[in-house]
Amino acid sequence: MDELPLAALRQRRSIKWQLYPPDVLPLWVAELDVPLAGCVTEALTAAVARGDTGYAAPFRLGQAFAGFARRHWDWTVDPARCVPVGDVMTGVVEALEVLTDPGDRVVICPPVYHPFFDVPPSVGRPVEPVPLVDGALDLPGIDVALSSGARAVLLSSPHNPTGRVWTADELDQLDQVVRRHDAVVLSDEVHAPLTLPGAEFVPYARAPRRAVVLTSASKAFNLAGLKCAWLVAGDDDVWQAMQRIPAEVSYKVGHLGVLANEAALTDGDPWLRDLVAHLDRNRSLVVEALRPQLTVPQASYLAWLRFPDERPAERLLREQRIALSEGSDFGLSHHARLNFGTTTEVLTEALRRLSPPLV
Numbered sequence: 001m002d003e004l005p006l007a008a009l010r011q012r013r014s015i016k017w018q019l020y021p022p023d024v025l026p027l028w029v030a031e032l033d034v035p036l037a038g039c040v041t042e043a044l045t046a047a048v049a050r051g052d053t054g055y056a057a058p059f060r061l062g063q064a065f066a067g068f069a070r071r072h073w074d075w076t077v078d079p080a081r082c083v084p085v086g087d088v089m090t091g092v093v094e095a096l097e098v099l100t101d102p103g104d105r106v107v108i109c110p111p112v113y114h115p116f117f118d119v120p121p122s123v124g125r126p127v128e129p130v131p132l133v134d135g136a137l138d139l140p141g142i143d144v145a146l147s148s149g150a151r152a153v154l155l156s157s158p159h160n161p162t163g164r165v166w167t168a169d170e171l172d173q174l175d176q177v178v179r180r181h182d183a184v185v186l187s188d189e190v191h192a193p194l195t196l197p198g199a200e201f202v203p204y205a206r207a208p209r210r211a212v213v214l215t216s217a218s219k220a221f222n223l224a225g226l227k228c229a230w231l232v233a234g235d236d237d238v239w240q241a242m243q244r245i246p247a248e249v250s251y252k253v254g255h256l257g258v259l260a261n262e263a264a265l266t267d268g269d270p271w272l273r274d275l276v277a278h279l280d281r282n283r284s285l286v287v288e289a290l291r292p293q294l295t296v297p298q299a300s301y302l303a304w305l306r307f308p309d310e311r312p313a314e315r316l317l318r319e320q321r322i323a324l325s326e327g328s329d330f331g332l333s334h335h336a337r338l339n340f341g342t343t344t345e346v347l348t349e350a351l352r353r354l355s356p357p358l359v
């Protein structure tokens with residue numbers, strides 16, 4: 001995971017490495033600085049060699065995910081109840097359109113992944129923020145929002161940007177609140193495969209629930225640019241509603257994305273174990289350097305940092321030439337999100353630039 005020198009990373013053409021000048025260390029967008037898993041490289045190389053770059057045939061994607069979910073989370077998934085979509089936020093749109101009505105409010109829990117603020121309103125579903133309280137779900141606040149007419153909860157699980165992994169008990173309590181109001185949960189679980197040592201991830205729909213899980217191998221295997229994700233129905237009623245999603249939605253998935261996700265889900269476990277160990281080591285470096293202002297993440301490669309100034313990412317870019325994600329984009333000023341899913345070389349230099357008293 002550490003074999004890519006900074007010079008090689010700077011040759012990448014993704015937005016992470018192209019947005020800023022070469023003197024800036026980019027630790028903002030949720031993208032990994034690691035080599036691809038060997039099984040993914042083989043699948044993509046073989047497809048290109050055969051000229052296999054046509055339209056997607058995502059028929060085996062559900063089966064591949066069902067095997068992954070069983071091995072990792074003891075979750076029995078019916079492959080037939082997995083609906084492919086281009087990416088997770090496209091899935092949010094499709095799920096909202098069949099599970100809610102125009103004008104229905106959607107609860108979000110900031111600070112949270114910034115598209116949560118914009119995507120529901122783009123299809124006529126206003127958001128109702130119910131902020132986290134000391135890093136935990138405000139269940140009484142969600143109860144009030146649902147009792148006053150909100151019809152859905154858009155959940156980030158594990159939570160982006162704080163890295164919290166919700167416990168089984170927290171999810172059970174949320175389910176009780178949602179059931180009281182006959183609402184629905186849309187659970188974005190795209191970071192789940194990157195749960196770090198010390199935490200245990202529980203899929204929201206491992207028990208039958210009025211819910212849709214939205215996920216992909218994109219974050220764990222660095223495949224976001226290949227455009228492939230899927231929805232998983234939580235119970236029979238939700239599955240009935242999901243069948244109203246237009247069939248053409250699944251055919252807008254990227255063909256190479258399908259091939260890469262299938263390979264990752266089927267053969268990528270050894271590589272994923274190595275990645276999680278690498279991220280755990282990087283987490284330790286971040287904790288050692290920045291513990292006083294850090295919410296210690298339990299999953300993924302995102303560190304949520306507190307700062308005295310309102311827009312710290314803006315200052316750090318200008319003064320220290322390091323690019324973080326601004327906390328206000330997630331709904332909370334005086335914070336910034338740091339991506340530690342990079343090499344030891346890059347992270348060590350980033351932490352040097354962030355060292356006190358600069359923070």
